[in-house]
Amino acid sequence: MKKLTLILLPLAFVSCVKEPTACIDITPSDEVTVFDEVSLTSCSEEAEFVQWEVEEIQNGTLTSYYYGEESLTFVWDDPGTFDIYLTASSKEFKKEDFASAQMTVVDVCYECDNGNNTSEICYGDYEEKSTFDAALANFEESGFTCNKK
Numbered sequence: 140m141k142k143l144t145l146i147l148l149p150l151a152f153v154s155c156v157k158e159p160t161a162c163i164d165i166t167p168s169d170e171v172t173v174f175d176e177v178s179l180t181s182c183s184e185e186a187e188f189v190q191w192e193v194e195e196i197q198n199g200t201l202t203s204y205y206y207g208e209e210s211l212t213f214v215w216d217d218p219g220t221f222d223i224y225l226t227a228s229s230k231e232f233k234k235e236d237f238a239s240a241q242m243t244v245v246d247v248c249y250e251c252d253n254g255n256n257t258s259e260i261c262y263g264d265y266e267e268k269s270t271f272d273a274a275l276a277n278f279e280e281s282g283f284t285c286n287k288k
Contacts, residue, residue, distance in 0.1 A: 159186040161227035161238035170243040173218055173262035174271075177242065180210040186227035186236075194221040218246040218263045249275060251283040260285070 162182035171177055181189045191206040196217040215221065223240045248261040260278065265271040278285055 157185040157229060158234050159227040159229050159236045160184045161186070161189075161225050161236040163223065163225050163238045163240045165223070165240055165242065169241065170245065171215070172245050172247045173216060174214060174268040175244075177213050177215075178210065179213055179223065181225055181227065183225070183227035183236070183238075185229065187230045188228040188232070190226045190228075192222075192224040192226075194223070215242070215244040216263070216266055218244050220244075248288045249285045250288055251275075251278040251285040253281070253283045256283075258283070259288075 160183060162184070164178075164180040164182045166178040166180070167175070179191060179193070181191075183189060189207065189209060191208075191211065192203050193206070193213055194201055194203050195213075195215055196202070196219060220241055220243045223242060225238045226235055227238070228235045246261045246263040248259055251258045251260060258278065260271070260274060262268070262271050265274065275285055
């Protein structure tokens, strides 16, 4: 009878590991514009560890970035639809659960006209919002009237 008890004892400890449930909370919702800050928060239950995988375009190539924090702020600088994955793991990574979401990032464009020429300038053409703002200011200082499309 002692042999049976010793065999069942390790199984009892394995079955006591709680099953994590992965959950993603995104603020604001599921559509933003280029350069908007997005808050990604794990609302997972019974998870000891989380890992995020967030897609973004880098140098024209779809790239994934990995993070281990419970929550993070992310900014996309290109338009598109991007996948977000979360892995929630139990203690010692014995059990895992997965959640996913998509974020649609839309571009913001301005049409600039000086009576002779018309140009379009968009957030997605620039790596940072401050660089876009400087380019827009240059158009306006050069006699263009710029309106958001």
